[in-house]
Amino acid sequence: MEKQVPETRVLIVSTRPALAAGLVKEIERHPNVEMIGDVIRPIDALDNRVVPATLAPDVVLIDGEGAGADLPALMGQLMHRWPNALIVIVTLLMEAEEIQQVLLNGARAVLPLNWGSEKIVESLRKLHTQEWRKLQEAASKEEKEGLEGYIISVAGMKGGIGRTFLAVNLAVMLRKLSGRPVLLMDADWGDVDVSLYMNLSSRYDVSELLSHYKEMDEELLEGVLTPHATGVDVLTAPKSPISVPAIPPVFFPRLFSSLRALFAYIVIDTGPQMDEVAASVMDHSNTVLLVTTPDIPAMQQTTLLLETLYSWKYPEGKSQIVVNRAKYPGGIPTSDISSFFGAKPIATLPESTVDVMVSINRGVPLVQSGSGALVKEIRKLAERFIEIKASIEMESASPEEKASAKERQERKPRGKLGFLFLGMNEGGGKA
Secondary structure, rough: OOOOOOOOEEEEOOOOOHHHHHHHHHHHHHEEEEEEEEEHHHHHHHHOOOHHHHHHHOOEEEEHHHHHHHHHHHHHHHHHHEEOOOOEEEEEEOOOHHHHHHHHHOOOOOHHHHHHHHHHHHHHHHHHHHHHHHHHHHHHHHOOOOOOOOEEEEEEEOOOHHHHHHHHHHHHHHHHHHOOEEEEEOOOOOHHHHHHHHOOOOOHHHHHHHHHHOOOOOHHHHHHHHHHHOOOOOEEOOOOHHHOOOOOOHHHHHHHHHHHHHEEEEEEOOOOOOHHEEEHHHHHHEEEEEOOOOOOHHHHHHEEEEEEEHHOOOOOEEEEEEEEOOOOOOOOHHHHHHHHHHOOEEEEEEEOOHHHHHHHOOOOOOOOOOOOHHHHHHHHHHHHHHHHHHHHHHHHHHHHHHHHHHHHHOOOOOOOOOOOOOOOOOOOEEO
16 A cells, blocks of 8 residues: 655745745645745755754755855755755756756756746645655665565464464564564465454455466565555455365465565464465464463364474474463463473463453454553564564675674664755755
């Protein structure tokens, strides 16, 4: 889902009150352009008492004739003050060579004064929109560069153990903490639990990919995903499992190869049965979380699943136990569960029936709006996977990438896009 372009915040620098008045009047009529100030003397644009630096315009529009020979210096000072803003110059008398020099010195555009206020203001909006989208695309590309998505499947061969709840909330927490692309996939093709847990209505689902697996590419994948308010993208289960076409042998290798290139984390909710889909998902996973509850039936089912995965020669550590509803009254103690499986669970999630039921019935993930011990434990689990992925990425990084890792981690996100429109020398952006 494309983000909405923010309002274009404009600062006008003009020595001609009539010109500024016409532009101000037009800006006030435009629904997506906001006037944050106009100054007569160019030097006032640099004075904190007149125009505070915190106003951060997206566009600085400069009357080229009014600035005169001081235009190059003014542009440089404005770019220093608002590095991300666009500088645009409006002028009536400027030779082609002068225009070229202005653009080379950083102005985003030079607009003819005889265009009139309406066309000039609309041009400012278009320039701002173009630059904003360019920065968004660059940020998205940077976010996805070098991705080798980490796949976490959440499994359990017994219903009612909290498998879907964990998958949904883990995905949301990973997105919240990492800020990186996260996909949640519903691989329980006999149900649509993920959609209900997130109050989602999806137009397309995974069956669209099955029908067009030969043409599977980034565009097709992104077209069938459903965005959630938390920033997580969701690949939903087929709405009608009966009509799902046969699964070609190459489908899952292609699917997960493509998903790894698009998402940093892929969390998959499997069904309560060991079918072709669940087996393929777990084969392609980096970690398989086996959810159990502190009762004998659930633990026996988990033991059978562990034995199955052991027979598949999974590497040590790929399968991890998660105890849900730990310390439930009358339940088996966590220490005894560890002894039973011969391994310490990777996570123990406390019982929180009321919070969980409210979350499910509202269709709002608990970690999105709740707090408490259960949210804290899911956060710890997400932090653990973030550390694991960071370690993997560092091991595979080149010496140059390792050297710059600290710098990348400390890099601050860009502020709101800004534009400056001046007239002759340098253009910049906003703080």
